[in-house]
Every structure is written in structure tokens, then in C-alpha cells.
Amino acid sequence: MINGLVEVTLSSPDGEVIGIKYNGIDNVLETDNAQDNRGYWDVVWYKPGEKDNIDKLEGTNFHVIMADKDQVEISFTKKWNYSRHVPLNVDKRYIMRRGVSGFYAYAILEREPGWPDVDMDQIRAVFKLQKDRFHYMAISDKRQRIMPMPEDRETGQPLAYPEAVLLTKPINTELKGEVDDKYQYSSENKDNKVQGWISANPPVGFWMITPSNEFLSSGPTKQDLTSHVGPTVLSMFTSIHYGGKDIDTKYRNGEPWKKVLGPVLVYLNQVSSTNNIYGDLWRDAKAQMWKEVESWPYDFLQSQDFPKSYQRGNISGQLQVFDRCINSRTTGAKYAYVGLAAPGQVGSWQTETKGYQFWTQTDEQGNFFLKNVREGDYDLYAWVPGFIGDYKHYTNIAVKAGSEFNLGAIVYRPPRNGPTLWEIGVPDRSAAEFFVPDPYPTLMNRLYKNDPANKFRQYGLWARYADIYGNNDLKYTIGISDHTRDWFFAHVTRDIGNRTYQPTTRQIMFELLNVNSRGDYTLQVAMAAASESEFQLRINDANVDKPDFSTGPMGRDNAIARHGIHGLYRFYSINIPSSKLYKGSNTFYLTQSRSQTPFQGILYDYIRLEGPPNPQTSSSQNVVA
Template sequence: MENMSRRGKAASFFVWLAMVVLLFFLLTACAEKTPVRKILRDGSKAVPSSLAVQLQSISHEQVVIDNGLVQVTFSRPEGDVIGINYNDIDNVLEARNELNNRGYWDVVWYEPGNIGTYDKLQSTNFTIISQDENQVEVSFSRTWTLSNRGIQVPLNVDKRYIVRRGISGLYVYAIMERLEGWPDVDMDQIRVVFKLKEDMFHYMAISDSRQRIMPMPEDRNTGFALAYPEAVLLTNPTNPELRGEVDDKYQYSCEDKDNRVHGWIASDQGVGFWLITPSDEFRVAGPNKQDLTSHVGPTTLGMFTSTHYAGKEIDTKYRNGEPWKKVFGPVFIYLNSISAQEEEEIPTLWDDAKEQMLLQVESWPYDFIKSDDFPSKEQRGSVSGQLLVHDRYINERNMWAQSAYVGLAPPGDAGSWQRDSKGYQFWTQADNRGNFVIENVRAGNYSLYAWVPGIIGDYKYYNDISITEGCEIVLDILVYEPPRNGPTLWEIGYPDRTAAEYFVPDPYPTLMNQLYNDQADKFRQYGLWERYADIYRHNDLIFLVGVDDYSQHWFYAHVTRNKGNKTYQATTWQIKFDLENLFNFGNYTLQLALASATDSELQVRFNDEKAYPAHFTTGLIGKDNAIARHGIHGLYRLYCIEVPSYQLHNGNNTIYLTQSRALGTFQGVMYDYIRFEGPTET
């Protein structure tokens, strides 16, 4: 019996062992069929996040910082990022480029009367700001002297880089300063640039709906140049599927309020490279300012100052020895990877980049910056309140300023924030009841501004606001009374500071970007301005109030007419409307809001197309260039035009809108909103 028991136990053991082996093979087979979707932020080596940050080496020519996740190499003393080692890739930057053409800062600048040039801000001094097992921060700086006048932009520059423990990336910021009495200068663009490996990064992502496989740089070189250098028709691309498409970096522009994360994916390696901007405080011209993101290169940009979609009306001029100092950034360069290198895994990298962006936004202002010029959360203040709108022709009672954009910016007139490039700005969007909280505001003096979707004009609080360390300012209820002289007789469009609601035509089939086939972003297609002459071959646009639908019958841009042989013709649009019971006293009002203007003069006439001078003219306005750059808006302009009753008729009336400047293709305006008001009711 004892031997029988032993044999039974042995049999049971072998059965158990066989089941374990079978289970092992089953699990292995499943693992082979199911790719692992987990993001490996530490690359493929599973490096412990507790690994200390090391200032690995310092030589006369290079500085190397390593945290086990990324290894970053800088040129010394210039301070360019010349190498990023990640996930067994020796360098995700384009190593074939010169050292100062991989990861670098630059400024477009000029002294008045001179031609603009690039300064790549090559530094002359290297300093270790902080160094321990949790963080290394280094500085590459230079000091401007009068002997450098005409050679370097007159700025003291301190470029800072931070590598942190357990963080898969690099923090980048710069402190720029000009001292009192320094030469006059214009600085039209300030940015940081990263150029990635051309043979590796082919997939670009800007938003959930704007991402795609991109052309190669050589595809642009072999393509057909279009109306301006940035736009190229791809005739013989490396990827045949892109043949016949247009590539233009301005098609990938984005409003700053929406520009939080963008970058590239190397699909074969399962690696993503992302530029995350956690705050807009150091950007210019408010939340609606548009700027570049990523484009063919593969290139990723952190744009801090530019005249794109605004022109020189953005105040980038420094005159009469004006002193100035500003911290740009930090922005975060984030790298991530996936274990399964399959095309369907690409969304995983993008989704993870968005999650990382949210983490960075929540962490703002960062508490690890080692510069006295970057205030901590405790050193900042906040402003809160509620904004209402009072327009008695809409509602006798105050209305909530739903979804209003409310911000603090340097003191100025109402709306001046959209032309400011020198100070800091802090914006938020109010809730459905107009409640707002503006947090993490640097100490200083500001004006409080606002604009409300659906309401014309700009609001400004009557007092300037002084932010001090730790303050929590709670304002009384604010009431905005928008421009209004009388009841609405008719209106065209919706007041949201864009022309997006108007008729955007289909692009030419031979000049398309397949990314923008959907209706929402169709305005980003190339060449839409030329469609005006196709649709209105013999006569200009005529809009019948009460009959026509502005989404179908109001062209998105009031452009010139191309007559051929490089000649252009001014165009005149007509608004026809009936007016019953004309008042013979008082004035009517035409509220005319423009979403953009480029080298334009809009003349307005009432019932007399030949009236000279015009009953109203804007004069020469605008350098937005939003028509060519697919922007749907530039700077906002509002004109309140009084119309004496003697210029109107009982019955049929016509308003003539003439864009009178016609030297080129891209002169024109975009309308935001037009409203015709009756005389004031007493």
C-alpha cells in the first residue's frame, strides 16, 4: 500500500508539471499574438526611475547629462543641443546637420532701416546652476557689448537646460534682457528649434484630427513651387501616395490657446518626440494668436514671439534705450516609446503625449526652476470675478458672459493685448455664468481685458490691477456694455473674430492636402483665394438680406480679382436690404468687424457706388497675411460707422463694400460680423 501511495504521488506531480508547461506555452503563444501596448517611458531597457542624474562629462567642446532615460549632449560654450540619445537611438536629432542646426534658439532682428537677419544666440559662457542626484540645471550665456553692435542682437542671453531624475525629457528656457540705453532694435521672432532625423521621423501630430505621414525634405526640392516659397506641389515624392498634394508649413499653424503639444513619431522604432508648452504666459498677443508648430524637416518649433498673422502691428520695436527682460519657457521636450513597433500603436504614443502634457500643465508653475527670474507659485497671485454683459437690445437684464476670454496683460487700451509682445499675459475662459479665475500671475501691474463670443468689441476693467506675492484679488461683478447704438435690423455672420462661418469653397482637386478634406478645417487648403474669380466670373458678390445664407453666399475672404498678366482689380461687394419706415432723424449704425486685413483699404458707400470720397474708409490697414497662410483670421478690428438717415431710402437700399487696394493676390480682408442698427430708441 505504501508503494502504491508513492506511485500515486509521483503521478500527481508529473500531471501538475505537465499542466504548468502547457500553461507556459499557452501564455507565450498569446503574448506573441498580442502586442504589448504599454508605453515604456524609460525606453526598452527598463532603467529604474531611481537612477541618479549625472553630469556625465564636461570637456572644452561638450557637456553631457544623463539620467538613464535620456542622455543629452550640448555644445560648449555655444549651448546648442547637439545630441539626444534615447531608447538605443544614438541621436534622435539630425546628426548630419551642423552642430548649431540641430537644437537651437534664434532671434530674427534688425536695427531700424536694416534688413532682418538670424542670430542663433551662440553663448560664450558655461555654468553649472545646480547639480545633485535629482536634477542638473546648466546655463549657457553671453553678455552683449557695444563692440558687437551690428553683429549680434543687443541682448544678454541666458539659455537654461534641466534634466530631472526619472523624467524622460529635457526642460528648456531662456532669460533675455536688454539694458537701458542700448541701441534701437526690432525683434520679430524668438523661438527654439529642434530638427530630427530625416530617415526616422515621418509621422507628425498636432492634434487629434491633424496628424499624418509627412513628405521628405527632398520631396519639396523636387516639387513645383507655388505662389510663395513655403507652398510646394509634390510632383515626385518619395512616398507615391503624397503625389499631387500641397505641402505648406502654414497649413499646420495653430492658435496658441490650443497649442499645447505637437511633434513627431518614428514608427519603425516606436519612438515619439514632443514639444510641450504648459503655459501661454510667455507667448505674445493673447490666446488667439496663431503660430507655427511642426513642419517638414522634420522640424519642431517652440514659437515665443513672431509677427505671423499680425505683422508689425505686434509691437516688437524697442526704442529710445528701452530696457526689457523676459523669461521664455520653460517648455518640455518629451520622449516616449512603445514596445510593439506596429503602425496601429501610433495613437498610443500620441495619447501618452497628451497625458504628459496635462501633467505638465498641472505642475505649472514649476517648483524646480533655479532662477530668481522665474517666480514660484507662492510668489504669484490670482484674480477672480464674474463678467456680465448688458445689451438692452438683446435683453433688458444683464446676461452671463458665457465662455468669455478674460485675461491680464500689460496696461493699455481695450484690445491692446492683441498687439503686445513685450510683457506677460495670463488668460482663462469663463464658465457658462461668466465666472473666472486667473491663477499663477506674476507680480506686476496689469489691465484686465475680455472678449465674449457672440458679442462685439473689447472689454477693459476701469482700474489697473496690481498683483503682489500671494495675493488673491476678488473683484466685484463686472458688467460689459458692448458697442450698440440701436436695435438690430439685420446681421451677417457671427461675432467670434473669425471668418470660419462663411462660405469656404472646395479646393482645386490638383492642389489639395488630404488632411483637410473635412469641413471644419477646409479653410487650410491651398489656393482658395483663387476660387473667388471662378465663382464670381463676371460680377462681384451680391448678398440679399433675408434671402441669402451667409454660410453659402458670403465668400470667406474679400480678395482682389486676378485679371492675368500680373494685374489685379479691386472688388466691390454689395449688401441689398429693404428698409421700411425710414426715420428722418438721427443716425443709423453699421457695426463692421473685421477678422483680418492685409494691405487693404475697405471703403463703405451707401446707395451711391460712385460717391467720392467714400462715406467711410478704414484707410490702409493690415499686414496679417492670413489669406495666404490659411489662418481664417488675423487681428480683430471693429468699426462703428454712423449712417445719416439722408443716405438711406425707404424701400430698397444697397451698401457697397470696396477693397480698393489691388496690387497683388493676397490683398484683402476677412469679415467677422456685420450688423445694421436702427436709430436709438428713446
Template structure:
């Protein structure tokens, strides 16, 4: 670790050289080269290597900010953001901050996204890395548009960066980008997934490469990147805060993948679909700061110990400079609020469910957050504003710090309980405000005692049966791994297990960990088409109350699906309940185990039930694709207190 620290303690000040075509910023530890005036990242010199970025790529395809946008009802346009004006914002021996701006005007209508974009880069004295952030502005009266994606991408040298690390238990030597070429791989069900048939490294022959296998939840995307071993160098993307990302803490997105590529994702439709894509209409004004994110470089004398580089990168996140320093004090832009401009909210969350406990239950480990005012649960589809989330402690106490000024609702959900909490009060954060909300009480949906239940209400299908992958479609990283659901092709295993008939679950006898397939998918036929599937839940009732019962369906994911529910009559034409067509999160194909959360509460009429043996038929009717399907989070049947199961 001494070698790592030695590089960080270099005494040189920060200097900048402005050339006709490039801007070079140097602090004696690394040298950053940016195109002038475009602001594309063309070079990163470090530890004796002239450029860590892919020198075989053109300068515009090494490191860049980009957007995917469209006019309303139009097709997506990929746009690498190229500035038209360069400016030095701050320059002294301790810090250099530069700006590359691209302003929009009506002559660019239909050609460029209608945003003013200001890309910033910062280098600090003695810091082994650099920062980047951007300010997007849509002015009043400008054209309507949709923003499907924005990010920062880095493409590293394939001759050096072979080993990727995302988490302690998600690290591996990766395939080469050449391995994805037609002569070395076989295309699978979608372009992102290939079977490696003749890879450069024969040890990985027969594995699947798919960038979505390396996705993570936003709350866990703090550090990821790549290592070179000759010389031993780490290139890490560190995100100290989720405030500028949308969709809440468990929104999933890409990290690093074959390229070698590392990404700082701010917005995408991955695992959410169109629901999270912000749509700007009627010339509305909008402004948002993305970042700063930190690109951290480290090196060690001993190239045989990969753990040194990874542990040091994690240390940067956990203790040294990044998370504890958030919000950073050094960005010059007034649009990035500093700590003394922000406020905080604290309180305690309790859960009131008399059918579990006569007293209020501590909201232990609850997710509690602030997001733009909206409906209950609207935070998971919201991106235009900022979001601030935390976890309650074992006493239900939560504190949300460093909140930008503005108006918010407070939202929450508690693992172990269905539904969403929202405080029906708009909270206004002003500079320096410290708001104590006291005790907040969440009353989850409940009409009666639990007659039976399937699964765990945690917004994930991970507790259900996840099959072994087809031996010809394996990523060895996920063999005997907690995230075994990230294997490719698991949706096809349903037809292997149920070739002629569908899943039947008997309450009191079946075990959801073994008998409930993790995804309700279509079945592939011998004619290579797909057919809808109907699952059955069998249960007994000792009596049927005149008021019927309540059936609750919590879904962890849905992709172009319609779930129909029928009670005791599989042939009744009109289902007793239908979700109608829902979902575009594509989590089944992308190994996500969850996407957007859906909760349906079905009033069960007493005429639908019978004393004794009952059957609920769950039919997912849409069958044009292997990826049309849903994942269940949790299912519960409730009845009046007099009703009991025998």
C-alpha cells in the first residue's frame, strides 16, 4: 500500500496548457488531455503509460459524455456531446477547472438535443485522478423531447486492461473485445449476449459474455473498474452520491463490461423501460447537475496482488476522500450546491399492522427517501429532480443529510411489508434547515389476517427457485454465487422443467424456494414459437365468509405482460382480474431479478371461493417473445378474522 500512497502524495502543483486542438492538465501524478473545444477525453497519462485509453480508437471514441434523445414519438438519437466553446473556469496551483459548453439555438432543431450543456473537468493538487460533471439546461419555450440516456464512457486499452472488478465477489479476467467478433463467437437471443466459441484465452471457451450480467443496483454502484498488470495500474470510476440518478436506490444499471469499458450511468431505461424516461413537454424549464464523478488511478509495485488495487479503490470510496467529502466543496459552478447551502431531514419510521402485532413495529432497515412531489411510489419512475435516500437503523431512525434546496415528498418502503409509504406533506428544504419529522407511521395494505403467502415482500424474486444454467450457457463467475440469477438463458429452463404442463403450487405442501419458478415466462414450442402459461395455486378453506377475501399480488418485474387471475374456473372468458398490459423493464432478459414494483389488490367475491379445495389460475397471456413475462415479489391471501385455513 505504500506504493499507492507515494503516488498520491506527489507535491507538484496543477498546471494547464492550452493548445490549438487540445487542453492538457497535469498535476505531476497524471496528465489529462481533452480535445479543444469539444471536451472529448483523448488521453490519460499515468505511471509511465502514455495513454490508458484505447490508442487504436479515434480521439472521439476514447472518453466522452453522451446522450440518447428523441423528439416526441421519434426514434432515439445517439449523440456524443461535443463542445463548441472552451473556457478556463479556475486556475491556480491547487486546482484547475475547465468548461466545454454547447449551446442550443433554433437552427439546431431536430439535429441536436435541445439542451445547453456545460461539461466540466477538475484536477486537484496531489490527487491521483480527476473529476467530471455537467450541467444540462432546457430553457422555457424550447422544443419538446425525451431523454432516454446520459452517461460518461471510458474505453481503455485492450492490450493492458484485462481484469475487471465490480464488487468483492464480482471480479474476473474478461474476454477480449475481439472475442465478440463473428469468427470467435455465436450470437444469442439479443446482440449484447454472445457465446464464446473461439476466444483468445481458451480457458473461457464456452462461456457467455453479456454486459447486463455486470449490472448493479444504484445503491451499490460506488466503485468499479479495471486493472492492468503490466504495469500494475487500476482505473476506477467512483460515484460518491446517487442524488443525480433517478429511479431510487434499487434502480439497476450498467457498470463495466467487455471493451474494456467503464461507465458512469446517470440515466437509462434499463430495468425500467419507458416509465423512467423523462419527457419534457410544453416548453418546460429544467436544469440539473450530473456528478461530479471521480476517475481514480492507482498503482502498486507488486503486480501479482490484485487485491491491493481493489482494496485501495474501495478505501477511496469508504473513508479517504469521496463519500465523506460529499458534497464536494471545490466545484466552481453555483449550480452545484455546497454543504452549507443544503439541509437535512430526520425522523423515525414505524409500521402499524394489527394482524402482525398490536403495537407499532419498528421500521428496521426501511428505505427512506426524498424525491420530487408525486403520487405514492412515484419516485421509482422519476428522474427530472434529485433524490436522497438512506436506510433506517434498528430503531427505525433515519437521517437524510446534504439535501439540495427545494420541495420534496418523503417516501419509504420497509422490507417485509408490501406497498409504499408517502407522507402527505410537501417538505421544503432551505439552506441550513434541519427538519425533524418525529414519528411517521406506515400502514401497509391489510384487510384481514394472512390465510397463506408465497415469497418474501422485498421487491425481488431472488428467494424463488433459480435453476442451474444450461451447461452450454455459463458465465463461471456466477457458478455457486449469490447472484446466480445473472446466468444467461434461465428463462428457457422453465420449459425444460415443465415441458408439457405448467407449475402447480400447493399451499402447505410446496416450498416457494424450490417449487416456484423465479419468472412467469412463456414456453417455447417445438415449432419455435411461444405460448402463454398458466400457473395454479391450490389451497383449502375451512369456510367462506360472506365478505369474501383479499388477494394481493406484488410483482417485482413486468415486460409487455398481462397477468389474468381466475378463481376456481380456468375457462371463464372474462378473468376475475387483469393487470392489463404492463411493463417494459426487460429484467428477465437482462438478468435483473427485479425491475419496477407493482402492487395489485384484488377484492375476492365470496361467490368465487368454495369451502374446501380452491384453485387460483394465474395466466400471463402475452406470448410473442421469450421475454414477455413477470417476476413475482410476493403473493398473499387475506380473509376476515373468522376465516381459517385447514
């Protein structure tokens, strides 16, 4: 495919991108790699109970869908025939348009009724660039840098987590002593609109532009990989990163399925001036990204499975929030996240991976507008920064072509049983507001050295707990302690040597002037992530064998090891009998009881103790457990 700006060569009938010629570079892809290891799609899949496989979704038939002076669209298809490949029908498509410096890629994947059970952990598109040209990576305004070479990882020192390597003999000596880990460059779906690499000679940028999140899984705050050492550029459509098997895509009992993944735009750019190569190419890539976002949904795709704007519907309304302990009247849910996803339980959108999702943020008054929604049946979900729990609208929404739904004012009543006696943290589904320690000087990524907002992305922070607290555990005194400096961001195990780890127990100490014996108290515990953990609560006695409350085993988020600061949101409303509390001094003992590895632990979002309920404050609507 050639449009006078870019020349793209694909293998037939496989449909892999084997060459991209641009700005005097014969092939920006890594020519030392085999042709099937340059630009390709793949899926990680397995039959239940068996080992995983990787299928590159190679086509068996090639078709030209259309070709005129303004556009070419080509297709590489494969029909599943009960072979050893993943049970999917595949239609990979590529589009080149006049005047666009790059090409669009999308895929239509389908399961027919009655096909075998299968799990799919990951679906992605991958581009591997020339390592001798592309050395500078940019994934956001602040997250940009000269990157190590792949050889640097091979000569480096492997660290405790497999993806992390200490660079001991890097080709660029300025990188010596840094840690490289691809998970340090993860982004949330809502923020991952453009990312890629830059070559300085000649000045060329290679970018992955994602104009919409409708085809991504698990909602706007799902984190996933972007670009990393290779140099590699990814478009992650689904994965179990930062959620584990809870966000695995499972098909059972012959379930059919069909989904359009993409399109994404592979964009290439250049600059004539060499005064500010990186800044100029990045700004141009961002400008192109916004053009693509404003053009969504595209009107030039030839597939009938991708609906045009007039074939979609719109949803609007105002989300309000009512918590009598905060305000006697309903107020607009300021900057809340509101979205449509497959019908399910409260909060199920974050583990939903098969369908389409449509999300937006409300304005200061809680108004929202979800436009260009595909036809289908949805539930409307929301969560409000500053409030615990999840909202789900009580009626299903059936979107048709051209439909306009105005839901008017809808009210979220967050979990509340009584007045707040004390609280720790901020209910925002992240542990970022807690104390994140300085990294080990010998295990740093210097990109984040002077970036407090991304301090949590440094390697090895879990081990700093034992350095700070020694053989003791964290003690937090209500009214004296400050969560920004006294609440270690991760409830982790303690390394006692010889690859042996111990559970750790935190104490929350507080005073009660009186105990109201006419009702029970409530401990609201919101968790930002859990990794092979078990939360246990003991009230005023740390030595009883049976905890007063336990979650049981939970979580495979891996957010602590993968520098994620959050994974899946979990919420527990725990009854505290008044008979367990004392007038005067009280202590809650919070134990993370699982301790086989250094990476097991909990990231808390927010903890609140409420007094006994009364008719004015009691509310149990939309509690997630």
C-alpha cells in the first residue's frame, strides 16, 4: 500500500506487516527479525485446564475490499476448521488513505455457536522497530526518555520480578545503574491515546494512536502495557494485567461472540528542523491524535460490523450524589465516571471483557453525555471520586440507531450506615495519596526521580517497608498520624531472609468518648488492589486465633510488583458490634495473612469508621462486596 507518504508491505495471505518505508528509511521495522516478528497480531489462549498457546492470527485468504484514488482497504481472513488454532474466525484489515501519514488497522474476531470452550488472556497488535534508530520513547507529556537497548537487558542483572533488570553494562553509559521494567510504562486506558518512539537520524516518529476506548476491556481505569524496550510499540485490546484471572475472557457452553477491535492508527511523522526533534514530533503526534478522536466513529470503514455515527445512539443525564452525613441535599456528582457496559452486577464493568464500553466524565454539576453508542443492551454504571462504592442504574438501556436517551437526574446513594468517626485516605480508587517511600538509590528509573505523581513506579518499593519499620509494624493513631506520611502505601509481607516472608499487621489506634450500645458500628474498607492476599480484622485483641472478619483469599492484581498503584476495586462493609468496643482506647488490627512471596499484599484506597446508624443516615444501596 502506497499513498505518496508511506509505503507498507504486508505478507500474503498471512496479513503481517513486514515493511514500512518512510522518510528515506527503507524499513522502520526491525529487519533482523523474521518477517512474522515485525508487525503482527496475536492472542494468548488455552483450553480450560491446559497450558497457554500463542496464535498470531495469520490469515489464509487475501482480499482487496476497495481501492480507489482516495483509499485502499485490504483484508486477511481465516475460518476456523477445528484445527489446533484458537477457535476464532479472523478478519484482519488495513486501510491506507490519501493524505494520512500512516495506516489504520482493525480486526473482526468471531466465535460461532457450539464452538469449544476457550480462555483468552490477551489480544494485541505489536510493532517492533529498528533498534539502531529508535532510541527515544514517549508515552505522555512527562513520561519521555532515551531508552536502553535490548542488549542492555541481556547483559544486565535480573531482579526479583522477571521483567525487571538492573542495567550493569549498558551501551549508553548514562543509563548504568538504572532499572528497566516494561511495567513502569503502563498507562490507564483513558490516558493511552498516543504513544511511541522517535528516531533522531533521520528525525522520524512512529506512533500508536487509539482514538476510542469503546473496544477496550475493563473500563477507563484499566491499566496496560504501552511501549517498552525492543523498541516495541503495543496496542493492547485485552489482557489480564492488573487484574489476573478475574479479568480473563472465558467462553463456555458454545457461547458465540463477535467484536471489532480498533481501528487504531499507526502514524509516522517527520520534522525538517533539528532544534527540538523530540518535542516537535511529540506535539505533532498529539495533534494528529486529537484529529482522530474528533473523527470517531470513522465513516470510511467498509465493514458492516463497524457502525457509522448515524447508526448509533446517544445517552445523557445528570448524576447526583446524596450522602446525608456530608450534605443534606443532593449535589451534582462532580467529575464522576459514567459508562455503559454489558448488563451485570454493580461494579461488574471492571471485569467485563467481551463487549463494548462507553465512558465519560461528568462536568462540575454531574452532567454527562455518552455519544455514538453502538446498538445493544447495556447497564449504566458510575463511580464518584470522593465517595465509596459503585453506582448502577436500576433499568437496562436498549440503544438503537438514532436513539436519544435523556435519563434526567439520577441519584447515587453511596454506602453509609452512620456518621463518620474517623477516616484514613481519600476514596479515589488509588493508593497514590499514601506514603510512597523513596526508592533504593541503586534501583532507580531516573525518569521518575523528580516526578512525585509517578513515584510509585519505581522498582522495589515493597522492600522499603522492612527498612522503615524494622521488626515492628505500622501503627497509626487517629488524630495524630497523617496518612500522607504515616500510612505505607502497600500492606506487604516482611522479608526475614532465606526467601522467607512473614505476614504483617497494622494497628489503627483511636479513642471513643462513649460507646453507643444501642447499635453496631461499621468499618468501611475500600481496596485499590489485592495480590494473592487475605485481609483479616481483629478488634481490640491481636492474639485471638479467629479474626472478627476475613475476606478469605483474594486478588491476582500484581499491582505492587508491577508499579500499578491500583488494580481491581474491592469494597467491604464490615459490621463492628458495639460490645467489641471500649470507652477510651481502642485498636483495630489489620493483618495481611498470606506470605509466600514479597509481592503479596493489599493497596488500600480508603478506610472509614462509622457510628451506629440512625434513620437519617442509614443507606445500603449499591454496596459492593
